[in-house]
Amino acid sequence: MASIKKHRKQWFIANNGNLNMDQLQDFLSIKLSDHAVLYYDSDLRLTYFDWPDGRKTLVLGLLLGTPESSETMYYHCGRFVAITSGWLSLDATGSMGVFYSEDSSREPSGIICGSSCALIGEVFHLPLSGRDLRSAHMKFDPAPLSRLPNMKRLFIDQKFNLKDGSVVVHPRSVSSQINFEEASLLLEKELTNIALELKKTKRPIYLALTGGSDSRAVFSALIKAQTDFEAFTFLLDEPRSRIDARVAKSLCSKFGIQHKSILSEGSNAADLEVYFEHTGRCGGDRADRYVSGNYYRYLPDNAIVLHGGAFEIGQRSFRETFKYVEFSNVEKAPIDIEKSYFDNFDEKELNAYKEWLIYRQKNPIAGVDMLDSFFLDQRRAAWGAANRQAEDCYGFDWLVFANSWSIIDTLLRVSVEDRCNNMVEERTMERLVPGILTIEPINPGIDFITKSKKLFYSVMRRLNRIISRGR
Incomplete structure (x- = not known):
């Protein structure tokens, strides 16, 4: 029979290896580098890969099969994030969401990134804020919105640098059409x-x-x-x-x-x-x-x-729902999406959709239009x-x-x-x-x-x- 536990399988990375984690007795820690320490629940699966070029990858979560390289891990089924040479990347659809800090100063005991806003908020005494989703029709926070201050959700084709907080695009594409x-x-x-x-x-x-x-x-x-x-x-x-x-x-x-x-x-x-x-x-x-x-x-x-x-x-999917959404119009599209959902977004949600539209127009997934990108x-x-x-x-x-x-x-x-x-x-x-x-x-x-x-x-x-x- 299933058992329940708060923060099970969750994790975060901080720049301090001496955090007091007494309130989370099942949590362990690993030093990833001089500037990054991983704190994780003992039920989280960790897997290591050694590559021929000397690099190593740490996988957090479930990954099926053995990847050929660190660059193609998202071609494998699973639910995971991968950390290679200080860079963190996501699986195919970002099914293990990652929130990262936008605060480049990273004062002592600062958070770098993590899988759970609730966990990060509890450990670092940070307030969570956002619309009550229980009565909403759209019952999720649109990417890249985070409920924590100065944090964002990582997009699926982004890689995050654990050392300096930089984000780069790792382009994805869809192959040529077949029958x-x-x-x-x-x-x-x-x-x-x-x-x-x-x-x-x-x-x-x-x-x-x-x-x-x-x-x-x-x-x-x-x-x-x-x-x-x-x-x-x-x-x-x-x-x-x-x-x-x-x-x-x-x-x-x-x-x-x-x-x-x-x-x-x-x-x-x-x-x-x-x-x-x-x-x-x-x-x-x-x-x-x-x-x-x-x-x-x-x-x-x-x-x-x-x-x-x-x-x-x-x-x-969403071809009927978003029939009248003008994705090319960054200012109008968030309002169109709101109407399509029969919902009432707050300012943060509207801004998140606008930021997503700007990002995806600048960094399209080759062969994927905005309707499928929304999915x-x-x-x-x-x-x-x-x-x-x-x-x-x-x-x-x-x-x-x-x-x-x-x-x-x-x-x-x-x-x-x-x-x-x-x-x-x-x-x-x-x-x-x-x-x-x-x-x-x-x-x-x-x-x-x-x-x-x-x-x-x-x-x-x-x-x-x-x-x-x-x-």
Whole structure:
């Protein structure tokens, strides 16, 4: 059964090796250099790599496989940051978010960077500030916004120098376009390799399985690689959740996989308080529901828990939501995004979006437009990272299966039309497990009465938000 602990698997780097950490008894420290000391929770995984040129890399977090070089680590699946020769870099989608100090003076006992605003704020007695996300529609802080003074979130294609605080761009790109058949062959290979690497970990593997295509793609790869796993579905108080559970049970029955539908088990106020202390109340918009309902009780501390996550970029996400957003207009686009979310951003959020737009226009990811950049920089590296950080307070590792640049590159290389029709992912599933799409349809529909109720409640929520803003 999962156990909960504040600041589990979190870390920060400071310029002082003599900090008093008595309030965090499970924390250890390592001297990285004369100017940087790593403080980390004992449950955080550390891995070292020695390269032929004499350099060394320290990886914080979960990394699958053995990289060929320090420059290509983000092509591997995992959730990690890498430190090589004093430079810190992120994984494919920044799923382990990093906040770094903008204070170049770094007075004694100064913070350099870290994974958690709540942890840094507690240790250095710094106030957290930001909008209450519980009643917001956009339930995350947009990159590069931080809730700590003089700190920013690192973008996925940036590298941070631990010695002098400088930030450089490590350019990323997407390869030339190919057809969906070619892409499905590449994706089949990538997904199978990840499933085989998971088998090597010798850890219990759990899959969050729904009626959607993303988790079924993961399911198919695990079946093809003959990797042992169990599946589960959280039964939330909404119609879609029940359909997800039925589809997941049907898929698992077909292949002899154990499946568990997990109901809420009352209110867990004690765990929820620890969770809020762990996240600083800015942990995305999912884990708080799972914690308060005690859903995580089913997952053991030593498990690797899988979900699709980054597959969504292959479906041209936000194309309808941001249909009228003029990303080329730095002044207007943040307002357009705000309207698209039916939200009411504060000044810091609007400025963060403006800073992101300026940065991404100056440093584009080759082959990626601003709509897909939003998905990478905001949906995954801000919202997704906040959710994953929140779940770190439990012992298990929650892993985004498609979090490798090899997969993202493949998904973005096909035409927009094929992406919108989800051609690559569905063709890949058929290659992995022939017939997998005929057992149950992808995201089967909800009946008319349920749809009507869902639409009614959606309209009422939006009206309530508009009324609350006008007060």
